[in-house]
Amino acid sequence: MLTRSLFALALAAANLPWASVPLYAQPAGIPQEDPFADELNPFGSGQRKTPQPEIYPNDPATPQPRVNPPMAPAQGGDGTGITLPVPFPDVTVPGPAADRPTARTGRSLYAESPAAPLIAKARDLEKEEKWEEALATLKEAVEADPQDPEAHLAMGIVLRRLGRLEPAIEAFSKGLQIDPLEPELMFRRGIVWFRLGQYGIALKDFEDASGIAYDDPRPELWRGLALMKIDRPLEAISAYAGAIRRDRTYMVAYLNRGLAYLATDEPRKAELDFDQAIRHEPKDARAWFNRGVAQARQEAYGEAIKSYELSLRIDPTLKAAQINLDAARRLQARQQVVTSQR
Numbered sequence: 375m376l377t378r379s380l381f382a383l384a385l386a387a388a389n390l391p392w393a394s395v396p397l398y399a400q401p402a403g404i405p406q407e408d409p410f411a412d413e414l415n416p417f418g419s420g421q422r423k424t425p426q427p428e429i430y431p432n433d434p435a436t437p438q439p440r441v442n443p444p445m446a447p448a449q450g451g452d453g454t455g456i457t458l459p460v461p462f463p464d465v466t467v468p469g470p471a472a473d474r475p476t477a478r479t480g481r482s483l484y485a486e487s488p489a490a491p492l493i494a495k496a497r498d499l500e501k502e503e504k505w506e507e508a509l510a511t512l513k514e515a516v517e518a519d520p521q522d523p524e525a526h527l528a529m530g531i532v533l534r535r536l537g538r539l540e541p542a543i544e545a546f547s548k549g550l551q552i553d554p555l556e557p558e559l560m561f562r563r564g565i566v567w568f569r570l571g572q573y574g575i576a577l578k579d580f581e582d583a584s585g586i587a588y589d590d591p592r593p594e595l596w597r598g599l600a601l602m603k604i605d606r607p608l609e610a611i612s613a614y615a616g617a618i619r620r621d622r623t624y625m626v627a628y629l630n631r632g633l634a635y636l637a638t639d640e641p642r643k644a645e646l647d648f649d650q651a652i653r654h655e656p657k658d659a660r661a662w663f664n665r666g667v668a669q670a671r672q673e674a675y676g677e678a679i680k681s682y683e684l685s686l687r688i689d690p691t692l693k694a695a696q697i698n699l700d701a702a703r704r705l706q707a708r709q710q711v712v713t714s715q716r
Contacts, residue, residue, distance in 0.1 A: 489515035489522040496528055500535075508532050523549040527559055534566055542566045557587035564596060573603040584616070591617035591624045598630055607637045625654040625661075632664055641671035659689035666698060675706035 492515035499508035509532050515525040526549030533542035546563035549556065564579030577600040584593035598613035614631035617624055632647035645668035651661040666681030682699035685692055 487519040487522045487524075489519035489525045492518060493522075493525055493528050496532070500532065505532055505536050509536065521552055523553040523556055523559060525549075526552070527556075527562065530559075530562055530566070534562075534569075539566050539570055555586060557583040557590070557593070561587070561590075561593050561596070564593075564600075568596065568600060568603075573600045576600050577604070589620055591620040591627060594620065595624070595627050595630065598627075598634070602630075602634060602637070607634045610634045611638070623654055625651045625658070628654070629661060629664065632668065636664075636668065636671070641668040644668040645672070657688050659685045659692055659695070662688065663692065663695050663698070666695070666702070670698070670702055670705070673705075673709065675702045675709060678702045679706065 492511050496508040496511040496515065499505075499511060509529070512525060512529040512532060515522070516529060519525060526545050530542045530545035530549070533539075533545055543563060543566050546559050546566070549559045550563070553559070560579045560583035564576040564583065567573075567576035567579060577597060580593045580597040580600060583590075584597060587593060594613050594617035598610040598617070601607070601610035601613055611631055611634045614627045614634060617627040618631070621627075628647045628651040632644040632651070635641070635644035635647065645665055648661050648665035648668060651658060652665065655661065662681050662685035666678040666685065669675075669681060670678035679699060679702050682695045682702060685695040686699065689695070
């Protein structure tokens with residue numbers, strides 16, 4: 375996995391770390407009927423049993439990624455920086471896909487094919503994390519019906535889970551040769567390009583998928599993630615807003631838009647987004663923590679202290695919340711002294 379942090383922000387004031395640690399708990403909301411749902415998590419669930427080797431494509435060459443400034447060490451810490459929390463996209467299923475003609479002669483995209491039973495078997499194997507067996511089954515499915523784009527889609531997903539990123543790109547691309555207008559193939563291929571650090575190419579796939587699957591918020595969310603990677607936060611904010619328009623309950627879009635607002639030094643707007651995320655999921659420690667960050671950016675240390683305390687109440691192991699809480703208390707005391715001397 376090439377990167378675990380979405381982006382990093384420089385400190386805005388002395389002695390107060392404004393960033394969070396990566397959290398790996400998977401939020402609720404991934405529907406069980408999607409056996410490949412964890413594929414939509416760009417940073418993994420933290421529970422994968424099969425190691426994923428990092429595989430890089432030979433062509434095209436990967437552009438040099440933007441390097442963010444290092445985080446300043448937290449006061450009293452071990453000198454290591456603390457990065458912003460990574461997003462954990464959940465899944466919104468827009469409903470059953472409509473039948474439509476494809477390049478497969480005499481059949482529609484979702485009509486039964488000889489590969490269907492094998493694809494179903496592979497999905498069962500995936501649930502048991504038997505990746506190699508699932509891959510072998512999907513190879514049989516492709517041989518049974520080379521013109522079934524769903525077989526190529528499933529194979530690409532399993533290859534990605536095995537860390538074989540370049541073959542996964544090839545599988546999704548073969549599916550798109552059969553059905554050039556299938557947004558799920560575009561979207562999944564974009565995720566692999568994103569993991570490979572090819573953010574510009576990934577962005578194109580997300581844009582194409584978003585233009586077709588106009589009721590699905592996921593491509594817009596990932597478009598925002600890619601835009602943040604290439605240092606275009608204002609456009610990322612617009613993309614996250616697009617995801618929210620498609621699904622007003624898509625909490626991860628509010629969280630990421632809030633982080634983008636912090637990147638553009640708009641803490642009040644960030645706080646409103648974190649508030650919205652909290653309304654949808656009151657027990658999300660990330661949302662409470664980032665709310666505290668946004669409040670502290672506005673020098674509302676009392677409110678920030680309450681947010682950090684609630685974050686720790688939900689997740690007592692969240693070390694960054696304790697660090698920020700202690701720093702906010704010191705800054706509040708300093709603020710009170712300055713106020714009393716006026």
